[in-house]
Amino acid sequence: MNDVPANVLEIKGLDVVYSTNRGDVQAVRGINLDVRRGEILGIAGESGSGKSTLAVALLRLLKAPGKVTGGSVIFNPAGRSPVDLLKVHGEELRVLRWSALSYLPQGSMSSLNPVMRVHDQFKDVIVEHAPDRKEAVGDMIPRLLTQVGLEPRVARMYPHELSGGMKQRVLMAIAVALEPDLVIADEPTTAMDVTIQRVILQSLADLRTDFGVTLMVISHDMGVHAQLVDRVAVMYEGQLVEVGDVRQVFKDPQDPYTRQLIESIPQVGRRAS
Amino acid sequence: MPMRILRAVLRTIRNSRRLAMGLVILGVLVLVALFSPLIAKAIGGGQDPIELAAYDKWQVPGPSHLLGTDQFGRDVFAMVVKALAVSLQIGAIAGVISTVVGVIVAFVAGYKGGWIDNVLSTFTGILLVIPTFPLLIALSAYAKNVSLFQVGVMISIFAWPFAAKTIRSQVLSLRTRPYVDLARVSKARDLEIITTELLPNLLPFIGVGFASSALGAIFGLVGLEIIGLGPGGVIDLGQIIYSAISTGALTLGAWPMFVVPVGLLTLLFAALNMVNIGLEEVYNPRLRGVAGE
């Protein structure tokens, strides 16, 4: 395992454009960013700063009128050869999804299929990507659910029977089911009340220790970054204005925009751990 | 107010090619129907071409009779033109009646809400779900010497629930819009709100209600005629198709008696359907995607 590259993801000069009938809007401008193996990297910025577009582009879920117009994203999954995420297509991309690159959407969104039991929403991803583990599914799902702090009986429930916090945990458990190299979490605590937010953040931190995944956490909330991440990257108008160790950034922000963001937190976040 | 409505109509037509095309075809058909007495006169050259035994029967299409003659020696071309006028009139009468009834029911139910809405909606719902055609056939079969207008009324009895349903759902969605609330706060009278705020916005849906009930009425009557149970005394396009079938006209070389009315009905259907879809497209963006841009 010594020759596993230190960076899971190397983003170079990424440009994303939305074409509208009033001309093109550049949502992501020339971003350069490395994601180190095993870290939790936060992406901060106000809404419209391009952080969600970045996530969607990395996950290759960008839909028209959005378009990647330049750059490369080298992905180094353990045990596989490096690929440029922007250049893989079809079957190659499909195989990469979830087993290497997985996604944790916002729990308040309706990302779970309303007419499928939780169990089946685990199962389809396992059957698709790891057919050899099909027999183990029965043990795997309760174990995963327990690990994110849910009772195994949740597996038999439908999404509409779950609360927002429970849905977020289910999504977390599905995200790490195949022990991917990288999980991209998009606003994992938005639209949740404060107590649940705390618990979710703790579970996210646990994911790294339990499953050894690398996490990229997108959030507009500087408090989340203060409590959870190792390094934080701040985006403003599609550009990276600052990247650095989270304590360093909070203690001594280099960019005036970062300072503003930090000052906008009612109580400057204390580290949770 | 009339200006507002007129402008809304023009804007709607400009926005949809399908709608414009449907209206053009419909316009041509209506023109032909309007001029049907003149056309008949021109064909007859002084005498009535659709009088019984005006000519020799079962003549094949030729220069003197473009579409031949039928079993009674009537000129098929003149008959078809007259029948088209009848079919269109039935559509117009039944369309207007069902739309007016539908609009009233929809407004009372949708705007007033509460138990009135419950009762009216349940009643409309039952009429929509149960097969009402047997009732219409019986009514039509036992109606003797009825006028065109009465036939229109008869068919509207069965067509209004469709118009009411379309319009009611729109009233419901419009009723909660902010500008209606605003109007309600500033002016108190329901009638004023309905005519100035709701009606102009509902126009396309009223148009859809009219086009579909007219379509339903025309084809409903054709259906009755084709099984030989049409009301007596009304010769529409269905009646000609019926006599083509029942006399075996096809085997006698009188194919126009079948093909021409069927073709005209297809054209009429296409036109009204285009008006329908065009109107819905303009105001229902979900459908615009469906129509394939």
Added chain:
Amino acid sequence: MTADAPPAVAVDKSQDSAPISGVRAWLSRHPLAAYALRRFGLYLIELWGALTIAFFFFRLMPGDPIQTLIQTLQQNYIYNAQASAEIIARYKHEFGLDGNLLTQYVVYMQKLVLHGDLGPSLINYPTPAQTVILRALPWTIGLLGIASVLSWVLGVVIGAIAGWRRGKLGSSIATNLSIALSHVPYFFVALILVYIFAYSMGVLPARSAYDSNINPGISLAFIGSVLKYGLLPGLSIVIIGTFSWILSTRMLMVPILGEDYLVYAEAKGLKSWRILTRYALRNCYLPQITAFGISLGFIFNGNVLVEQLFNYPGLGTTLVTAIQQLDFNTILGVTDMAIFSVLTAVLLLDLLLPLLDPRVKYWK
């Protein structure tokens, strides 16, 4: 609980309300049963309402066939006044025409509900109308049942694929064809099909339900003949039915394709076919089941004309024949039968839905 103590009245009272509140509590614990009960109650009301409308409609109709019949009877027996009064009274009694309209209604409903008796058929006297109707019913159920289910399945599947692959050539062809054809009356297609296949090409039969040279029974020849004769009437319904289901399914699909769970399914790296069937189709076929129930009455209406055009021995043809021959009990009977079948089918679908769709709420 036979309390003999003085406060018996009070005890009785509490016992009286106890079962009711007990039932209430039980129902609130079993929402599915409560839903089924409420739905069944609504069904009974609808059924009663529709049958009542049908009864009074036919009895109050101008050119009432019953009046015509009575006049004919009176004319037939005009030379024997006494016999005529007796005979007319007897006929009136047998055909359920005794007393005023309200009495007739009560008697009719009683016979219908308690004995399933629709009164004697006039043209097949003394055969009861229900026998005539039950003879025709299998043909209609066979033709209409197969045709409507087939067009639903075809339409929902093709419509879902058309929505899934929108922008592609095949999808826009299917969509535009559906826009053009979805509201065309069945009989109109029937006319054109007959013209092409039966008249011009002469390859398919255009009348009857089977070859009259073959004895009806469970034999390969007979079944083959039934299929061959059913092809054109069936196709008339299937073609148009399929196109209208394509249109409405595609309309349902478009918003579903933008849903978060579809994006998530794509991120999961599932195969497209699996996303289409397990995610997209699963969410759009459920509302179409309800729509199917609602459309049945409409389909029956169209079917009446198709049957008559093909001289198919089902309910539609029975109805038209009855109308032509003033057989009023059969006319009303067929209408009642159609109302009953449609409302029952809608009820069954509504009761089935909670088992298929976990989201259906059992309470209002």
